[in-house]
Amino acid sequence: MTALLLRDLRLAVRAGGGFGLGLAFFLIVIVLVPFGVGPGAQTLTLIAPGILWVAALLAALLSLDRIFALDWEDGALALIATSPLPLEGVALVKAVAHWITTGLPLTLAAPVLGFLLNLAPPAYPWLLATLALGTPALSMIGTFGAALTVGLRRGGLLMSLLVLPLYVPTLIYGAEAVRRGAEGQGAGTPLMLMGGITFGALALLPFATAAALRVNLR
């Protein structure tokens, strides 16, 4: 498992593209928002939690089709599938690798971009906490979507259609926790509910992902 994880990370860093692209996309979306809604500080403070979460979600979506596509094209996926590691484990490792290359940098960059959107000061720890806890769910759900569409030639758009509705609960709890944090209310409840979704997804979705991969590799 570690070997596969390290291989994926090395590929992501050396092949370029996927690693920085998500971050750059995140930055650009955040920069575009004030142009769209106007530079009023109060408006920005109001919408900052939601915009940060939606932008992080879209940035995570952007790199999903790379999870399996390259391995599928050069046949590495079939080799990995015949290795002693069960496919469920492969699915989990792929999700973790995606999180380390996408979710983690997004989480670390989000507070900086929060300044751009004039996010309320008490919300910063909540923003970090929700993204750190929520982006693994995004990666795991996305890995499932990528596994469903890996055999298709132009699966990217279809995958967005499949994955985005599945992101709804995570987004709701994440943005809600940050919003409550910004207003100084207790944000523990949505944070815990989101944690439930994340751990539930990490526990159950590898099985669905592996089932989808098996069908596609048949």
Next chain:
Amino acid sequence: MSIWEYANPKKFIATTTPLIPWAFGLAGAAIVGALIWGFFFTPDDYRQGSTVKIIYLHVPSAMMAINAWVMMLVASLIWLIRRHHVSALAARAAAPVGITMTLMALVTGAIWGQPMWGTFWAWDPRLTSFLILFLFYLGYVALWEAIEDPDTAADLTSVLCIVGSVFAVLSRYAVLFWNQGLHQGASLSLDAEENVADVFYFPLLLSIAGFVLLFIALVLYRTQTEIRVRRMRALLARSRRAGTREARA
């Protein structure tokens, strides 16, 4: 005699063919009857006026939108566990019907909402859940359409249906958490203290019965079509193979 005998496509078609006209006929009679009864022979509501009458379309279509998904979930499970092709095709056949029901519930709700709530759309939990359900249906149908190999498509859509069901339920509760509602409580339930008044209740029941029958008729009919499409493809493929063999000889 077991229910699995109907998993044989030939037997399925033979059994359902005589049922379909009856189901369509009874559905039509029940819906038309309920609408005439509801529109002309029930009084206006004292607060909502005559707009209350859209309930005869709104409530049954909303119920069937959810029931269609549940039916697809059961059919997907049967396909994954017992590999009966008719089951997978029935799930595929039900999806567009479910989409139509979801859209119908959303549209009739919007038409009712404009005079009553003063808005076509509000981000109310029930409305939002239905919109999300609509997106789930779209993704499901799109996945069916995108994959060429029928067995692969059936497997992948079944997995998506199961995962989607879990997330649809999660979304329902997340949305409840997210916003307070404008929508009234359930109009019908077996244990509630307050249901709608009897004058509205009986035509509504008739209308629901009509929608259930309509759903059954449409799904049976569309499943038969899917089976015939599958058969035709197999025949075409066979004749093409025979053609190449002749050309070689």
